[in-house]
Amino acid sequence: MSLVEITFLILSVIAIGSALMTVLSKNPIHSAIYLLICFSSIAGHYLLLNAQFLFIVHIIVYSGAIMVLFLTTLMLLNLNEETEQHKPAMARLGALVAAIILGLVLVAAVSKTATLMPMNNNTVDIGSIKALGKVLMDEYFYPFEFISILLLSAMVGVVLLTKKEKTAVA
Amino acid sequence: MTPMLAILDVVSIKYYLILSAFLFTIGVFGVLFRRNAITIFMCVELMLNSVNLLLVAFSTYHHDASGQVFVFFVMAVAAAEVAVGLAILVTIFRNIHSVDIDDLKALKN
Numbered sequence: 001m002s003l004v005e006i007t008f009l010i011l012s013v014i015a016i017g018s019a020l021m022t023v024l025s026k027n028p029i030h031s032a033i034y035l036l037i038c039f040s041s042i043a044g045h046y047l048l049l050n051a052q053f054l055f056i057v058h059i060i061v062y063s064g065a066i067m068v069l070f071l072t073t074l075m076l077l078n079l080n081e082e083t084e085q086h087k088p089a090m091a092r093l094g095a096l097v098a099a100i101i102l103g104l105v106l107v108a109a110v111s112k113t114a115t116l117m118p119m120n121n122n123t124v125d126i127g128s129i130k131a132l133g134k135v136l137m138d139e140y141f142y143p144f145e146f147i148s149i150l151l152l153s154a155m156v157g158v159v160l161l162t163k164k165e166k167t168a169v170a
Numbered sequence: 171m172t173p174m175l176a177i178l179d180v181v182s183i184k185y186y187l188i189l190s191a192f193l194f195t196i197g198v199f200g201v202l203f204r205r206n207a208i209t210i211f212m213c214v215e216l217m218l219n220s221v222n223l224l225l226v227a228f229s230t231y232h233h234d235a236s237g238q239v240f241v242f243f244v245m246a247v248a249a250a251e252v253a254v255g256l257a258i259l260v261t262i263f264r265n266i267h268s269v270d271i272d273d274l275k276a277l278k279n
Binding site: 002004005008012015016019020022023028031032035038039042045046048049050051053054057058061062065066069070073074076077079086087091092094095096098099100102103106107110111113115117119120121122123124126127131132135136139140143147150151154155157158161162 | 176177178179180181183184185187188189191192193194195196197198199200202203204205206208209211212213215216219222223226227229230231232233234235236238239241242243245246247248249250251252253254256257258259260261263269272
């Protein structure tokens with residue numbers, strides 16, 4: 001086994017294990033921390049796949065912004081105790097069976113697929129900021145601008161949603 | 171310039187497909203299994219991330235940067251979605267003092 005294979009294997013095991021712990025741990029704060037580990041291992045996969053720009057963005061957006069949002073909300077709502085009740089046993093069993101069947105179907109479909117297109121062995125760098133920025137500004141300029149509108153409207157919506165209605169009667 | 175590490179020569183794309191399938195399944199399982207709405211959000215993020223990973227893997231496989239641009243867009247939309255979703259959850263918590271999805275039955279009458 002080469003070093004690359006070992007790195008892939010370790011990252012995959014960490015990703016799947018921490019994803020499972022995200023679902024199974026009772027305390028929501030622990031879930032958030034395990035999710036952080038899972039995101040970090042996915043960032044490692046991006047680095048293995050030569051997507052340096054996405055690696056940086058993934059760390060900033062997920063490990064930075066989204067985890068801070070989750071943890072702040074958890075602390076704001078005071079959910080750090082283990083207050084959550086479990087679903088009834090039948091519902092949990094049903095969830096488990098449904099997930100296992102979905103996983104079986106996905107893995108079976110994936111392992112039976114034939115490769116239609118051969119791998120492109122071009123070695124030109126596509127994952128760097130320079131290369132991605134060119135594609136982003138040439139081919140995907142309008143979607144890129146619409147993203148800014150989406151983020152702006154999300155920001156306005158969040159402020160509007162969480163504002164307390166003081167003048168409800170007047 | 172040093173040659174890029176070609177991981178897909180060593181690790182087949184099929185392993186990435188299987189890894190993403192597993193991560194997506196775990197996300198679906200979490201959505202069905204948990205009652206806490208914030209944990210359900212985390213599982214939705216997990217599903218989005220598994221798809222992102224697959225997009226990056228195929229972008230490297232086909233040597234096409236469009237896949238990575240799409241991942242960038244997915245990340246932006248996920249950030250907006252989480253912000254709005256958590257704001258809605260905070261508003262719900264203010265009203266019924268719970269984020270348990272089994273308590274959100276006001277529309278069901």
